[in-house]
Amino acid sequence: MIRHLFTLIWNRKRSNFLLIAEILLSFFVLFVVSVLLVSNYYNYRQPMGFRPDNVWEFDLTPGLDTTDRKGTLRMVLQQLKATPGVVAVTHTSHNSPFSFSNMNTDEYRYKGKQAPLTEFYDADDDMVQVLGLNVVAGRWFDRRDDGAAHHRVVVNQKFAEAMFGSEPAVGKVMTNEKGTERWQIVGVIDAYRSGSDFAANEPALFQRRVLNGTTKIGNQEDPLLLVRVQPGSGAVLEQQLVRKIKAMTKGWDANVNTLAENRRDKMKVIVTPLAALGMVGLFLIINVALGLFGVLWYNINQRKAEIGLRRALGATGNGISGQFLGEMMVVTTLGVLGGLALAVQFPLLGVFGLASEVYLQAMGLATLLIFVLTAVCALQPSRIAAAIQPAVSLREE
DSSP: HHHHHHHHHHHTTTHHHHHHHHHHHHHHHHHHHHHHHHHHHHTTTTTTTOOTTEEEEEEOOOOTTOOOOOHHHHHHHHHTTTTTTTEEEEOOOSSSSTOOOOOOOOOOOOTEEEEEEEEEEOOOOHHHHHHHOOEEOOOOGGGGGTOSSSSSEEEEEHHHHHHHSOOOOOOOOOOOTTTTOOEEEEEEEOOOOOSOTOOOOOOEEEEEESSSSTTOOOTTTOOOEEEEETTTTOHHHHHHHHHHHHHHHTOOOOEEEEHHHHHHHHHHHHHHHHHHHHHHHHHHHHHHHHHHHHHHHHHHHHHHHHHHHHHHHHHHHHHHHHHHHHHHHHHHHHHHHHHHHHTTHHHHHTTTGOOHHHHHHHHHHHHHHHHHHHHHHHHHHHHHHHTTOHHHHHHOO
8 A cells, every 4th residue: 555655656746746845845944943942952951060049149340449359359258258148159250150241262272182162260169169069070179279380170071071081181281272371170060051041061161260369350350259148038138248248348339130030031032032933933834734735625626536436436435535645644755755864964964063862853853743744734635535426526527
């Protein structure tokens, strides 16, 4: 039966060519949309590598105050740490979790090998406690790094795998291209996806920056603090901390947000284009469905004589309906095979730099959608064909 259907479609290849081409293009568009959906869902299920709950972000603005910013900031950190309800405080760069800024570089080298594009962060000894980072090898920064000959850094596993493969990363010393800077790795954390819930786990590096005698604070730099507070802390503690900052800093402004609020804001920005893309995909599917429905309806009207003759020879209604469904599945199979031939080029050429399993799942999802779509569109015209009686066909002839 299946061989007979393929032979029948092959003999009518000219009349079915446009239908196969339409299914091929529809499959390819569904594949691209599926890649984006599967990729975002795949990232969403990955561990973030830190705990954003009960963490407040203080964005400090010194304004025109340029006198001893480092000393003032050190005093602010000490006072905040001593406040009841505060667990830990860290001073970091502005590419904090769920922010809209980033800092990346590919300047790191190890035995001539260049590191991938890496997001880097300023971190002090308390960041591991504030963000709840999971150190899986070596250690986090501490006082043993004071006065170290090289910059001390901590990397995530993604960076370690890309740079050193299966070799241990702890203890390795990296340089820049000219060899004028050196970074020694003291620890490895498991993951750090700070961009958003849908961000990929990209290579990341934390460089130690503490407020000691050698650290410089620029006059144009607005300090940013992350404060972990006790669960259940609210507006009372927030006002208390802001009053302390303003009392110690002679007019510095302090803008406070929680990482939970920043996470929701970032989620809205990420989800909005995805929803728009989903709407475009939905309109495309409806357009394809209407096209298929119309083509099938036309084919059945053109083949009434053939259908009437088969019914006169004893074919049942279910047999006629099954034939049209089978023909549609064969046409869909030919279109999907052409689409798969195009889609398989994505993982082979490394387009978008996504994992191969993302492409495979997207192919499976697009294949399932296009078969379901064509089956639904062929169902009603097939029922119409099954209801045609031989006498009606002969009268029209």
